[in-house]
Amino acid sequence: MSADHPFLYQLFLIFVCAKLGGEIFERLRLPAVLGEILAGVIVGPYGLGLVVPTGAIKDVAEVGAIFLLFTVGLEIQPKDLLSVGPTSLYVALAGIAVPFVFGFSYMLLTQHSKPEATFVAAAMVATSVGVTARILGDLDLLHTQAARIILGAAVFDDILGLILLGVVGGLVSGNGGFWVQTLITSLEAVAFALIMMFYAPRVVRRIEPRLERMSMPNAPLIIALAICLGLSFAAAQIKMAAIVGAFFAGLAFAEHSPRWNLRPRVLAINDFLAPFFFFSMGAQLDIRVFDRSLFLSAIVVFLLAFLSKLIGCGLPVLRFGLKTAARVGMGMVPRGEVGLIVALSGLQMNAISERAYALVIFMTGVTTLVAPPLLKLLFQSERQPVPVGLEERPSAM
């Protein structure tokens, strides 16, 4: 059946299976992303073997990840960052630091290499606030103090997580000592992020009139796409992950996104390409690596990921009472696409093993499944019909 047109065949089958998985999960009120990944596990080479993604599909999946992160970047405006209160900033910082330290220590203690420990720890860092925002939105609780802190912290969280991926990617390929290299690549990544957030939008503003005078239709979209591809390539060249470049490209255009109507159009490209990414992610997960010892490790990593966010993000708001601390902490527990992308980058750079990759997928899936019911429980007392005070932060998840 697939002999003649393997690419078209895979394109069709993967798209349909991924979206079917997503739809089923949506109906179960679970994150669609997990359904798309599960479709890859089931239909992919380690499952039924109906689709063994070709090189071209993997390339398409990579472009899917690039557009996914471009979309995430497009949603974060520098002014959002400046308006986020110091509380959210502390929550974000502690919510990055604690999981990273926990993850890194555990991986080192269990005899993994430093690069592998770094990748897994980095994948434990980034909250995916989409799940939380949706639950709080459904419960009409986006106006609560805890919700505002969570949504604010999530903005920082994405940026810090991506900077961390830049650092980690640089580390794996660098020479020199581990800590020296860490310092250098951290500075590079932070400088890159600051330039893209504060300098690049000014450049965009300056070329704006020229852009709008260009002869081609949709010039702003075309230029944004070109810069997204260019920065992705540049990031890959300097050994950061390509998606870090795409994310920063998104930041540069975030300010102009509403005026140029970029977001819905980039989202359409995303709707088409992202399923290939999530499906491929599942297709690369060999469930047979889950022997007894790996399963135990996975449980430990999940618990560390869970507790470290709960504690890390709860502590900075403990002064508002234990209940608020628990709510904020729990709201930050779900991990998502950024962590998954970090793990996949690690796998593709040969920095982490299939077993470590499986750990991360497990951790991501379980945090996302476990947090929602607990979150509902924690917010239950608050539930009352009040108009929504804060817009739901749209998320790629």
Next chain:
Amino acid sequence: MSADHPFLYQLFLIFVCAKLGGEIFERLRLPAVLGEILAGVIVGPYGLGLVVPTGAIKDVAEVGAIFLLFTVGLEIQPKDLLSVGPTSLYVALAGIAVPFVFGFSYMLLTQHSKPEATFVAAAMVATSVGVTARILGDLDLLHTQAARIILGAAVFDDILGLILLGVVGGLVSGNGGFWVQTLITSLEAVAFALIMMFYAPRVVRRIEPRLERMSMPNAPLIIALAICLGLSFAAAQIKMAAIVGAFFAGLAFAEHSPRWNLRPRVLAINDFLAPFFFFSMGAQLDIRVFDRSLFLSAIVVFLLAFLSKLIGCGLPVLRFGLKTAARVGMGMVPRGEVGLIVALSGLQMNAISERAYALVIFMTGVTTLVAPPLLKLLFQSERQPVPVGLEERPSAM
């Protein structure tokens, strides 16, 4: 430079070069498509050799062609067809028949095989009305009788051209005698077209409420994309070109496109993917095949393509006077993406040689370059500041 990330490197470079070529041509008031193709000729393997498209890029280019034709199909509503007057229909039919007969006869007379003759003739058939519509729009002449006839005929022209490609594709791979095979595949293609135009929209209408109740966001877009990919694959499986399936998928959703806001979102995907298609088209053109004899052939093919449309489309409207006949005929002269896609399909099916491919590209380019100034000349007497009476028909070109 490109060693580490050939795919990302090519993605970036091709996108930028193609769009740059398009922008330069737009500024010269020439069709952007030709600029994108020329970028492929210049930068590609037969030119500077900066980009030698990998298999994955060729796959992306194929998806680009699929979305291009999906967009064309989305713009044609069955009710447009029914409302087109008989004059436009005759113009379209004669404008298909005369160039095909001219092209087919010439190719056979010059010792080409029947399949090759069929492909080249089929590529001479489809008018790209985008160029004409733009010129008439610029001159504020879309309200004239000639313009209305041209725009009406163009709707039919696309459909007939794509049916013809279905037939031609089927022919090349079929068994049995040439004429028997022609009959069978013609019937298949016409049946396919009729079903997609008149039955499929009814199915879409029936599943509409269920679609809008689906849990995933953007369900209509997702379903449309899935069906586009599925029909493309199906068409390729039954040996029609994949793009024929994509075009018919577009027809099925044309009626619902405004309600579901499909077109702008599919266009965004198109904006990203189509440049890879046009660039690849140029990259596969070896300009060194243009020796003296091929150049003479190319001139003849161009003249046949030019005169056959002028005569074929002019004759049915001769009763409105010679001036109107000349205007309608000239308006139908420019060829475009459909012809190019036919030629590329032929090349990929190994049905036509690199030389025949070069003939088609030459013919397409020159008809598109020659027609606009002549069209302006023919309409000059009519020019007067009148409000535009007919909406410009948007085109993928």
